[in-house]
Amino acid sequence: MTARLLLPLLLVVVALALVPAVVTSNVALNFMVTVLLIALVGQGWNVLGGYGGQYSFGHSAFFGTGAYVTAILQVRYGVNAWLGFALGIATGALVGAAIGAVSFRSGLRGSYFALVTLAFAEVLRILASVTPITGAGVGTLIKLDLRPEALQFQSRVPFYWIILALVAISLIVARVIEASRFGAWLVAVRENESAARALGVNATLMKVSAMTISAAITAAAGCFYAQYFLFVDSGIAFGPWISVEALLAPIIGGIGTVFGPLLGALVVKMLGELAKLVAGDAPGLDLVIYGCVLILVVAFAPRGVGGVFHEFYNFVSRAWTPAPTPMRRRDG
């Protein structure tokens, strides 16, 4: 890992960290918190789906686990919110490892794996909607207690920095994976699992490891959600909405790239806000516009918005580079 690889990450994170200094509106900060939350979930998905090639439709299982664990530990057992947050991430990682071990040891791949993850998320949603410890369908409400010790703040700015810190860690994790031997093995499994196995790569271990890291990142987003909105129910925690957001951000931004989920989350959420501005008070029109533009983006930019930037960069580079002078033949 060289400084050259980390420099772009540092620049983006520093630029984002300066946002509260420029933007004082809570509306904008809330918007950016939402963007970073989706970027974090997207990065979680990207580790497994982008680098590992294992497409999950049920990342809400990890998001919900993080959200419920942090909420339940505080509300029912009086555990400190910061500790609850850390335990939420750890539990999410454990659930990821367990689901990964069960699925990959059974040899599930492709659409079968996607359906199994969806099923796990749905099972957890139903369990959460009937189990007393989660508050069943009533959900779990974290008491409003605006103290830093309770991980609650009057201002939106500390929340922004916390979610930015989590996103920064997830970006570093993605970059480390890209540059490491583990990442190379993971990509080898994605490209051709049989060939990777033949070369001695422990494919199951690679996939379970990726799933554990992916689940931990996604659970961190769930913990943050619970702490930010102070309310979790089964539909919010384990519902399909977050699984869709998790895969939408990297697909739009650029799958299997470090900045893809962040870029995708920014584009998707900005699109949603701009559609609202265009639609005015007409109910649902913003969602129609949002959907149409999304279809166009996916249709004309299959490598995501990051891919479009990359192509544009290559095009400009070629245009600026002077054509090579033909060698003159020296006679005599």
Added chain:
Amino acid sequence: MTKVRSGLDRRDFLQTSALGAFAAVTGIVAAPAVLRAQGASVKLGVLHPVSGALSYSGQQGRLGATIAIEEINAAGGIKALGGAKFEPMLGDAQSTPDGGNAEVEKMNAAGVSSIIGGYASSICLAASQTAARYDLPYLVDVGVADSIVTRGLKNTFRFGPGFGVIAKTALDNLVTINDQAGKPAKSVMIVHEDSLFGSGLAKLLNAQLPGRGFEVLETIAHPTPTRDFNNVVLKIKARDPDLVIPADYYNEYVLLARTMQQQRVRPKGIYSVLGGAASSYKFVKEFPEAAQYIMDCNHWFDPRNAKALALKKKVEDKGQFYTYEVFMNYSCVLLLADAIERAASADRAKIIAALESSTFAGHLMPYGPTKFVNGQNQGAAPVNTQVLGNDIQVIFPATFASAKPVFPMPRA
């Protein structure tokens, strides 16, 4: 050859500048100052889930609120503020708590004096909590979860009744109706949607029904949306309960009732608690046979109130249905206008104080004068209605009743 990198490459520049471009396009950086500079009007946040799974209810709620605002403005506005007009800021919670939260942030930035609405309990919980950060008065229109007013939030008020009161009233009235008919019903099946509203209610019913002489044969939960009730109705048919108690939002309720009609499942009664469709003129008009004889314990206007009947006509003249969301939100806006009138100020703290001491009686509901204790209107209570013919009649309590209950349902 080593390529020398500058501090910021094009891709990074594009990514970071997108933020600035967004802020400039939407004007969110400068918006609050500009909006506050506008003239003598009172900004009112009107928050509903007008898109997503709860869009119909949300749109109905918005309709009731905007009619009230138009009427108040047409009648000269807030007199204590020199005739200041209400300026509604309409928000769409998109049927999610975080959608509601984002709208409250926008409304606060725009300088609204107060917010009404939310509709669903989960949206009300999130939105009122965010409003509490800014001491922004929040008047809940419908959300019935008891926890909405038990969190100790000074800014949050609920005009309508909560779960506890609704369930107790519904059970008391059910026992009375059953007793008056010679106790024909002894067994019950509960069908409920699995979010905050349906599950909370099912839990209360399961706890209280056995003590009141009813055996709960089975409780069936389903998600919202659910688009097929065939299996649920087959289960009902197999268990053959005397009473079916649905706790669903509008679409699922209609589907359940229609499926029961199609499969010829006719229990002695369908008794809903906050039945999404059971007290809906839309349901009665579109599916009169499926709706026939369904009883409901729900929010309902005072049928003796001339203003309520005038609003009914006005709404129907617009080609809309007079659902409970309409008159609840209409009443909430009137209540808020009265508080602002008495506060003689659009200051948030003064509005909260005025709501705390409110004795407003000019609303459309059979609640009597409002009296808030810890944010809950003490007089708020549901009434029992029944679909009879092509109309919805109040059957309980006797003070407001416009018809006698028909129970058990006549067999076809």
